[in-house]
Amino acid sequence: MVFGLFKKKEPVTVTVKGTGETFKCEPGQLLMKAAFAADVKWPHSCKVGSCGSCRATIVEGEGAYPSSPCDPTALLTKEEMDDGMVIACQWVPKTDITVDVEIGKEGDKRGMI
Numbered sequence: 001m002v003f004g005l006f007k008k009k010e011p012v013t014v015t016v017k018g019t020g021e022t023f024k025c026e027p028g029q030l031l032m033k034a035a036f037a038a039d040v041k042w043p044h045s046c047k048v049g050s051c052g053s054c055r056a057t058i059v060e061g062e063g064a065y066p067s068s069p070c071d072p073t074a075l076l077t078k079e080e081m082d083d084g085m086v087i088a089c090q091w092v093p094k095t096d097i098t099v100d101v102e103i104g105k106e107g108d109k110r111g112m113i
């Protein structure tokens with residue numbers, strides 16, 4: 001018998017490394033969208049997975065890219081992905097996470113090539 005099928009999905013907690021800021025992310029909610037809902041000034045530009053300015057490093061926890069057209073390999077190197085870097089506007093946390101990101105850099109173009 002698989003009890004996990006009936007487990008109620010709960011929001012996960014996102015902790016920002018450095019500031020210690022925390023916010024909730026609903027099941028299936030994109031990381032950056034949850035940050036915006038909590039008034040966290042997450043770095044961003046396009047919001048659709050094409051610029052890379054929302055990139056962040058997951059220090060602890062897990063997640064995935066849902067049925068998104070975003071191809072993270074177009075924005076991140078294999079080494080960056082191996083180090084836990086994600087495209088936050090297209091990535092969904094599945095567990096509580098700790099994330100390393102520079103808050104307050106709206107319009108940051110770090111990912112622009």
Ligand code: FES
Pocket residue numbers: 043044045046047048049050051052053054055087088089090
């Ligand atoms: S904001 Fe442009 S890739 Fe996320």
